[in-house]
Amino acid sequence: MTPPDYEYLRKLLKDHSGLDLSADKQYLIESRLLPLARKAGLSGISDLVQNMKNGPASQVAQVVEAMTTNETFFFRDKVPFDHFRETIMPELLKARSGRKAIRIWCAAGSTGQEPYSLAMCLKEMAAALAGWRVEILAADLSQEVLEKSRSGIYSQFEVQRGLPIQLLVKYFKQSGEFWQINADIRAMVQHRQINLLHDFSQLGTFDVIFCRNVLIYFDQDTKINIFNRLAKAMEPDGFLVLGAAETVVGLTDAFQPHAERRGLYRPSGKRAVSAPGGAAMPKIVAMAAGC
Numbered sequence: 001m002t003p004p005d006y007e008y009l010r011k012l013l014k015d016h017s018g019l020d021l022s023a024d025k026q027y028l029i030e031s032r033l034l035p036l037a038r039k040a041g042l043s044g045i046s047d048l049v050q051n052m053k054n055g056p057a058s059q060v061a062q063v064v065e066a067m068t069t070n071e072t073f074f075f076r077d078k079v080p081f082d083h084f085r086e087t088i089m090p091e092l093l094k095a096r097s098g099r100k101a102i103r104i105w106c107a108a109g110s111t112g113q114e115p116y117s118l119a120m121c122l123k124e125m126a127a128a129l130a131g132w133r134v135e136i137l138a139a140d141l142s143q144e145v146l147e148k149s150r151s152g153i154y155s156q157f158e159v160q161r162g163l164p165i166q167l168l169v170k171y172f173k174q175s176g177e178f179w180q181i182n183a184d185i186r187a188m189v190q191h192r193q194i195n196l197l198h199d200f201s202q203l204g205t206f207d208v209i210f211c212r213n214v215l216i217y218f219d220q221d222t223k224i225n226i227f228n229r230l231a232k233a234m235e236p237d238g239f240l241v242l243g244a245a246e247t248v249v250g251l252t253d254a255f256q257p258h259a260e261r262r263g264l265y266r267p268s269g270k271r272a273v274s275a276p277g278g279a280a281m282p283k284i285v286a287m288a289a290g291c
């Protein structure tokens, strides 16, 4: 791969998925895209780049998808799901007792372990939720992971990562070497391709947004822009859940950390944006205003 090929791919990935690759990630591109090039009968990355410049948009989408990191597992990091059961749901059960409806969005749900973990938590509290309408929207940029999520089929290895054995026995059926999550749990989750870089205001507002382990791949301006739009997609008393290595602190005033629950954020009601550096402020404000 030539330096111009690398620069072309870096810019393309930043523009299409937000992925912010540093100048020394050639190995990552090669390990992810060489199999794609070979499958298409091409000799290497340079040929792939030439093809993309002249080829259909689907080729770009394939490259963007191949570069996403889809690592996930059931009840990943445990604590967010404790927050969900012990803080988020009890508060929402009180706050929404009038309309009896709750909307949850897994904004980078990957192959489904995160949204289905939430669905199982909800199933476990079925008695308290009798008569309620609970919507879980599992979204991702990648069609491939969404297809797997829709199927709800996981390998032995995948069900052994994070999933308590009682929940495996209760909510999955074994079929050969694979396990499929039961149809009633699958039916609790809607799937949709949503790119966080694009306008998502048409989705309406949510009570809970899980947006975990995706913003770490983006640069600061992109994170700020997404946080500000997530704040608008959230009920004023809603909850944002981020990954263990992610925070809003120093990036935006639109959310504030929960006083006692690490990784949990609430809308602050402020629209103002605190920029990490004075110079970036006008651009960030313009981006937020344009959303």
Ligand SMILES: C[S@@+](CC[C@H](N)C(=O)[O-])C[C@H]1O[C@@H](n2cnc3c(N)ncnc32)[C@H](O)[C@@H]1O
Residues within 6 Å of the ligand: 016, 017, 018, 068, 069, 070, 071, 072, 073, 076, 107, 108, 109, 110, 111, 114, 139, 140, 141, 142, 145, 194, 195, 196, 197, 211, 212, 213, 214, 243
């Ligand atoms: C590392 S996984 C995280 C999965 C899950 N949230 C978790 O924490 O276990 C990140 C996911 O973000 C998705 N993704 C990457 N860029 C995205 C974008 N611009 N919009 C929506 N999803 C994106 C990837 O396809 C991938 O499935």
